[in-house]
Amino acid sequence: MKILVLNSGSSSLKYKLYDNHEKVAEGVVERIGEEGGVKDHREALERAERALVDAGAIDSFAMLDAVGHRVVHGGERFIEPTRIDADVIEAIRELIPLAPLHNPANLVGIEMMADKAPDLPQVAVFDTAFHQTMPRKAYLYAIPIELYEEYGVRRYGFHGTSHGYVARKAAEKLGKPLNETNLITLHLGNGASVCAVKRGKSIDTSMGFTPLAGLVMGTRCGDIDPEIPILMEKKGIDADTVLNKESGLKGLCGENDVRLIQEHAAMGDEKSKTALEVYVHRIRHYIGAYVAELGYVDAIVFTAGVGEHSALIRQMVCEGLEPLGIALDTQRNLQGDEDIAADRSPVRIFVLPTDEELEIALQTETVLNP
Ligand code: ADP
Numbered sequence: 001m002k003i004l005v006l007n008s009g010s011s012s013l014k015y016k017l018y019d020n021h022e023k024v025a026e027g028v029v030e031r032i033g034e035e036g037g038v039k040d041h042r043e044a045l046e047r048a049e050r051a052l053v054d055a056g057a058i059d060s061f062a063m064l065d066a067v068g069h070r071v072v073h074g075g076e077r078f079i080e081p082t083r084i085d086a087d088v089i090e091a092i093r094e095l096i097p098l099a100p101l102h103n104p105a106n107l108v109g110i111e112m113m114a115d116k117a118p119d120l121p122q123v124a125v126f127d128t129a130f131h132q133t134m135p136r137k138a139y140l141y142a143i144p145i146e147l148y149e150e151y152g153v154r155r156y157g158f159h160g161t162s163h164g165y166v167a168r169k170a171a172e173k174l175g176k177p178l179n180e181t182n183l184i185t186l187h188l189g190n191g192a193s194v195c196a197v198k199r200g201k202s203i204d205t206s207m208g209f210t211p212l213a214g215l216v217m218g219t220r221c222g223d224i225d226p227e228i229p230i231l232m233e234k235k236g237i238d239a240d241t242v243l244n245k246e247s248g249l250k251g252l253c254g255e256n257d258v259r260l261i262q263e264h265a266a267m268g269d270e271k272s273k274t275a276l277e278v279y280v281h282r283i284r285h286y287i288g289a290y291v292a293e294l295g296y297v298d299a300i301v302f303t304a305g306v307g308e309h310s311a312l313i314r315q316m317v318c319e320g321l322e323p324l325g326i327a328l329d330t331q332r333n334l335q336g337d338e339d340i341a342a343d344r345s346p347v348r349i350f351v352l353p354t355d356e357e358l359e360i361a362l363q364t365e366t367v368l369n370p
Contacts, residue, residue, distance in 0.1 A: 001065040001368075002058065003361045008069065008109025010101060011037075013044040017057050018361040025057040026357075041108040045116060066121045067113055068364030070161070070356070071106045073099035074126030075152060081129070081363040084110060084122040092124065098152060098209075123364040130160030133201040138293075141209075155213075157205035159187045163195040164202075165359040166303045166352045171200065173338070173350060174298055182294045184287055187354065188313070189304035190218040190256070194283065196290035204293055206286055212244060215286065216279045218256035221247035223282070249275050258306045258313065280316040287317070291324050299348035300326060308353050314340065318349065 007014040011034060016026040029044040031037025038044050052058050061067075069084070075095045082088055089110060096103045106124075113122060139155040140148060147153040163185045170185070171178040178200035185195045192215040196204040206214025206222075216222045221243045229239035242251075250256040252275035255264065264272035291297055306313055311333050318328035327345035329337075341349040 001365055002063065003066050003068055003364050004052075004061070004064050005068045005357045005360045005364070006070070006109050006113065007357070008041065008106050010105040013041065013048060013109065015048045015052075016357045016361075017052060018358065021358065021361065023358070025052055025055050027051050041105075042112050042115075045109070045112050049116075061113070061117045061120065064117070064120055066123060066364050066368055067117075068123050068125055068360040069106060069110055069113075070127070070360055071110075071124045072102035072127045072158070073156070074124075074128045074132075075156070076132065078124070078126045078129055079132040081123055081125045081360075081367050083367050084114075084124050088124060089114075098156070121368055123367045125161060125360045125363050127158045127160050128156045130164040131155075131157030131195070131202045131205050134203055134205070138204045153209055155205070155208045157193070157195070157202065158207045158211045159191070159193045159195075159205075160202070161356045161359045161363075162187045162303065162354040163193075163197070163205070165356065166301045166350075166354055167195075167197045167200065169352050170299050170301050170348075170350050173352075174348065176298065182296050182298050183301055184290045184294070184297060184299075185301045185303065186283065186307050186317075187304045188215075188283075188302065188306035188310075191220065192217045192222075192304070192306070194286045194290065196293050198294055204290060214282075216252075216282045217248040218258075219245050219248045219250045221251065249279060252278060258310055262310065262312055276313070276316070280313065283317050284321075287321070287326075288324070297325070297347050299350050301350045301352055303352050303354040308351060311336070314349075314351070 003018045005016045011032050013029045017024050027048060029038060029047045032041060032044050038047060049061050071092060073095045075098055077091055092103055092107055110122060166185050167183055168178055170183055171181040174181060181200055183197040185197060187193050191211055193205055193207045194215060195202050212220050214222050232239040249261060253261060253271040255261050261272045261275055265276055302314055314333055318326055325346040327342040328340055328349055329342040333340040339348055339350055
């Protein structure tokens, strides 16, 4: 099957074309709606089509078998990938208050595509869906319950496509059925989150009502005392901007690229060293919590930019965790092995590349050929 995966953001359109699970072309149209860029999403989609035709990948969108869309927020309604129709479009629209920056941009991609190729099957794959298996005790906040009932304020979690993909891969590596496998999956990219997977299902995750919660990220603060933004607003500081764009690693040391922070730390920069320590401390905090929630852990999985490439962070995260059954092999970690646990470690430690677009293509196919 030829499946086009679209990630339609507010100012960019990323696309990847798969032919029977093989990626055959990809591209990105940036600066949509900006000066010097393309006018709107319709034009961006036309650019993408032209690029794919010029590359000899397709004759037109009409010859695709399906389009899979990344959609950020599926609320409580969407617990699995879903074939898009008018009802689904309306439901995604109704979820805009929960994801005011992302869902509208995702919707534009869906509607433009439906307009261009009305007969082409389209599927929505939601970042939140994998976490809809969380129990109530994990997703409720201890705030007046009316806020949940009336406005849907609860933990949703994100990066679900990635956590789900690496969880399935990890079970394959373990040679166990996914529904008998317990995992802690660490998606450490620019955004970062951790997920507790019990018998193949998400039972807890570090991101919350929004992707601002949980781990220390490139520019996002992760967990903080909820009084802090209230204090900031009283001082006339724009908490929304500061906590989303000027915090995290960048807030601590002025830099959000982990590779550069490691270099600066190695040269003796104290702020960079401290930033890495805070970053790692938070990850370890969640590992401890999730071991307690899961009771038994088959494997820890490192994925995304930092998880896949930073031996230093993996080493710091696993240091001294032997009492939890987690023992890293220094040599295997430095070599970049797939399983970096020591032979004596009861818990396996995997480094597995994530591939959210491939997962969207696979899920799209599953929806069309159940
Ligand atoms: P995104 O969330 O934007 O998809 P990625 O998953 O690509 O992000 O992760 C980006 C992060 O990965 C950056 O902080 C980058 O510094 C880090 N990274 C990539 N390669 C390395 C490396 N070799 N060592 C340390 N960090 C790395």
